[in-house]
Amino acid sequence: MAHRNQNRPPGNHPNKKDSAEEIEADKMGRTRAPLTAVVNNASTSNTDGTESNTIEFTKEDIEALLNEKMKRGMASLDHKKKMDQMVDLIKRLKICVRWCFNENEKLHSEVEFAVKKCCDTEIEMYNKTEELSDTISNMRNTISSLEEINVKEKSEKLVAIEDNMKLQQCNSSLQSDLKSANEAYRRLDMEKTIIVESLNATRDLNKELQDRLKSLKDSHSEAIKHKEMLAKEITCLREELKKLMDDRDRLQGQLNAVMLEREKYIKFKYETYSKLDKLASKTEALENTCSSQKEKITLLEKKLCDERKKLEMADLSALKTREMFEEKKNIIRELQDQLADKEFQVVEGEKLRKKLHNTILELKGNIRVFCRVRPLLREDRSETNMVVSYPTSIEMLGRGIELGQNAGQKHLFTFDKVFNHDASQHDVFTEISQLVQSALDGYKVCIFAYGQTGSGKTYTMVGRPDAPDLKGMIPLSLEQIFQTSQSLNDQGWNYKMQVSVLEIYNETIKDLLSNRSSGFDQTRAENSVHGKQYSIRHDKNGNTHVLDLTIVDVCSAAEISSLLEKAAQIRSMGRTQMNEQSSRSHFVVTLRICGINENTEQQVQGVLNLIDLAGSERLSRSGATGDRLKEAQAINQSLSCLSNVIFALAKKEDHVPFRDSKLTHLLQPSLEGDSKTLMFVNISQDQSSIDESLCSLRFAARVNAVKLGSQTVRPKHTQGA
Ligand SMILES: Nc1ncnc2c1ncn2[C@@H]1O[C@H](COP(=O)(O)OP(=O)(O)OP(=O)(O)O)[C@@H](O)[C@H]1O
Numbered sequence: 001m002a003h004r005n006q007n008r009p010p011g012n013h014p015n016k017k018d019s020a021e022e023i024e025a026d027k028m029g030r031t032r033a034p035l036t037a038v039v040n041n042a043s044t045s046n047t048d049g050t051e052s053n054t055i056e057f058t059k060e061d062i063e064a065l066l067n068e069k070m071k072r073g074m075a076s077l078d079h080k081k082k083m084d085q086m087v088d089l090i091k092r093l094k095i096c097v098r099w100c101f102n103e104n105e106k107l108h109s110e111v112e113f114a115v116k117k118c119c120d121t122e123i124e125m126y127n128k129t130e131e132l133s134d135t136i137s138n139m140r141n142t143i144s145s146l147e148e149i150n151v152k153e154k155s156e157k158l159v160a161i162e163d164n165m166k167l168q169q170c171n172s173s174l175q176s177d178l179k180s181a182n183e184a185y186r187r188l189d190m191e192k193t194i195i196v197e198s199l200n201a202t203r204d205l206n207k208e209l210q211d212r213l214k215s216l217k218d219s220h221s222e223a224i225k226h227k228e229m230l231a232k233e234i235t236c237l238r239e240e241l242k243k244l245m246d247d248r249d250r251l252q253g254q255l256n257a258v259m260l261e262r263e264k265y266i267k268f269k270y271e272t273y274s275k276l277d278k279l280a281s282k283t284e285a286l287e288n289t290c291s292s293q294k295e296k297i298t299l300l301e302k303k304l305c306d307e308r309k310k311l312e313m314a315d316l317s318a319l320k321t322r323e324m325f326e327e328k329k330n331i332i333r334e335l336q337d338q339l340a341d342k343e344f345q346v347v348e349g350e351k352l353r354k355k356l357h358n359t360i361l362e363l364k365g366n367i368r369v370f371c372r373v374r375p376l377l378r379e380d381r382s383e384t385n386m387v388v389s390y391p392t393s394i395e396m397l398g399r400g401i402e403l404g405q406n407a408g409q410k411h412l413f414t415f416d417k418v419f420n421h422d423a424s425q426h427d428v429f430t431e432i433s434q435l436v437q438s439a440l441d442g443y444k445v446c447i448f449a450y451g452q453t454g455s456g457k458t459y460t461m462v463g464r465p466d467a468p469d470l471k472g473m474i475p476l477s478l479e480q481i482f483q484t485s486q487s488l489n490d491q492g493w494n495y496k497m498q499v500s501v502l503e504i505y506n507e508t509i510k511d512l513l514s515n516r517s518s519g520f521d522q523t524r525a526e527n528s529v530h531g532k533q534y535s536i537r538h539d540k541n542g543n544t545h546v547l548d549l550t551i552v553d554v555c556s557a558a559e560i561s562s563l564l565e566k567a568a569q570i571r572s573m574g575r576t577q578m579n580e581q582s583s584r585s586h587f588v589v590t591l592r593i594c595g596i597n598e599n600t601e602q603q604v605q606g607v608l609n610l611i612d613l614a615g616s617e618r619l620s621r622s623g624a625t626g627d628r629l630k631e632a633q634a635i636n637q638s639l640s641c642l643s644n645v646i647f648a649l650a651k652k653e654d655h656v657p658f659r660d661s662k663l664t665h666l667l668q669p670s671l672e673g674d675s676k677t678l679m680f681v682n683i684s685q686d687q688s689s690i691d692e693s694l695c696s697l698r699f700a701a702r703v704n705a706v707k708l709g710s711q712t713v714r715p716k717h718t719q720g721a
Pocket residue numbers: 373374375377421451452453454455456457458459460582583584613614615682
């Protein structure tokens with residue numbers, strides 16, 4: 001350009017050149033020769049105009065060329081010059097025209113090239129725009145799907161949380177139901193135990209209920225197991241749900257990161273195509289994760305649905321069980337009400353029974369007499385004459401006995417009960433069981449057997465312990481006491497029992513439960529050595545205490561049996577040592593009963609004295625001398641003391657000679673006050689014993705005629721003839 005400007009003549013061509021055109025021409029890469037070269041070299045240049053390639057024309061040049069023709073007037077020049085000038089001009093014009101053509105072609109090709117380039121650029125731009133819009137739309141779709149997944153997951157999470165809460169509520173309600181059901185079970189069990197033990201009438205029903213309860217327990221335990229299984233599954237589900245939630249949170253975090261990246265990506269999308277690819281792959285991976293999580297969620301939902309169904313089933317079974325419980329509860333409540341009514345009735349009945357029983361006993365008299373006739377033994381068989389008969393009149397039936405002597409004289413006696421030789425131990429006990437029961441009611445009861453030796457006193461009182469049917473009144477009474485006391489436990493009664501067994505021989509007490517028991521002479525010696533006098537004391541409550549006497553706490557009839565066996569052994573040992581002395585000693589079994597009712601706080605203290613007295617032969621009949629005579633005198637002394645006491649009590653005398661004998665001193669509280677006494681008068685029906693039998697019956701009839709505890713002498717039923 002500088003070169004061109006340097007070569008341009010200042011006056012020939014206008015020096016004004018469009019710099020824009022120059023720049024444009026420069027841009028096109030063209031090389032131009034200045035017009036001056038055309039003007040100056042027009043005459044020398046080839047006619048073919050090859051120079052035109054090197055000559056450059058501007059607009060001003062062309063205009064100047066055209067104007068040149070106009071400025072020079074044709075009139076002022078000669079013709080040849082004019083022609084030269086014209087040729088020159090034409091030449092220059094031709095060059096100019098050729099240049100113009102060339103320029104035009106060049107421009108054409110450049111325009112075409114530019115247009116093509118522009119088209120290519122446009123196509124490229126269009127393609128790129130298309131690609132970008134596709135990518136953006138893809139990204140938008142991905143984002144919207146991710147958002148949808150996010151929303152769905154949130155809603156599913158909420159549903160899962162709600163389900164979980166429901167499950168938890170169900171679980172807690174089930175647990176509380178279970179707890180209450182367990183408590184109800186425990187209560188029912190206890191109540192059932194009470195019901196079973198208390199009422200015989202409800203035993204069968206209770207058994208049935210127990211069976212039902214057992215089956216219920218089984219079903220309940222099954223339900224518990226099922227519930228535990230469900231709880232485990234719920235725990236697993238919870239864990240899985242937690243995992244899922246963690247995954248979801250992680251996914252959410254990743255999604256947030258993706259979102260952030262997406263935002264960044266949108267901002268710099270033109271520069272970050274490669275990043276977009278990476279993100280797309282990440283999104284794909286995330287989508288894959290999402291879809292796998294979705295599958296997991298679907299599986300879990302299925303599981304949850306199954307568990308929910310199971311739970312519903314369990315709920316239904318629990319509901320059924322609960323309904324059954326309720327039914328059973330209602331039945332049990334009704335039964336309890338009935339039971340309470342019955343118990344109330346029983347308590348009231350028991351009170352009434354005691355009252356009536358006491359009234360009956362009082363009406364019968366506080367001292368009653370039963371007569372028992374011993375059957376003929378093998379050794380008596382030689383004696384064919386039966387001296388005993390039983391009146392059959394209505395008022396005497398079962399109560400009268402007639403003793404006939406050889407001379408034909410008859411002695412009629414009436415007692416509260418007469419047992420003939422056929423009466424069994426059971427028959428006899430049936431008649432005294434009510435009296436025995438009084439001891440549990442808090443009365444002092446004394447039952448003793450009186451009669452001559454061999455008349456059946458020991459048989460009646462002790463019986464034959466080896467044969468159950470032949471047990472005497474002592475074991476039978478003690479067994480009944482224990483049985484009844486146990487059945488009264490249901491009414492709140494708790495009894496404490498103490499037993500002592502002693503023997504009185506020749507006014508000496510022998511402790512038959514002591515581990516050092518031996519013969520009476522030895523006993524006397526031991527007593528003096530050990531300072532054991534077995535002194536009898538009565539406290540202000542009317543309780544008798546024999547100092548140093550062995551008193552054993554007993555809880556069952558079996559314990560008493562073994563104690564009685566022990567006492568019998570010691571007694572039989574004494575029997576061999578002391579020449580059959582036991583038939584001449586009083587055998588006293590004392591049971592002290594202390595009862596407390598937990599419900600009513602009532603307290604009772606009863607005493608049951610069961611005594612097998614020594615034989616009551618008359619001295620003349622026994623024909624005894626020496627020691628035997630002394631024994632007989634002692635026996636007679638104590639027996640006559642007994643009768644003296646009874647008659648003094650009957651007459652309400654100021655002084656009752658209780659202390660005249662050990663026996664009466666011992667039995668004092670059981671003979672006075674509102675105590676109840678029963679005397680068995682045992683007689684033999686053989687001819688040889690008739691005198692002794694008559695004596696015994698007369699004594700018994702006198703006793704039968706009195707009423708202890710009051711001045712009243714009972715209306716006379718009987719009196720020996
Ligand atoms: N009801 C009876 N049935 C059958 N046997 C009897 C009956 N009563 C007494 N015996 C028998 O008569 C015999 C004498 O009876 P037991 O020993 O009881 O008389 P006891 O009055 O106690 O005499 P002791 O005063 O000497 O002790 C015994 O062999 C006994 O088995």
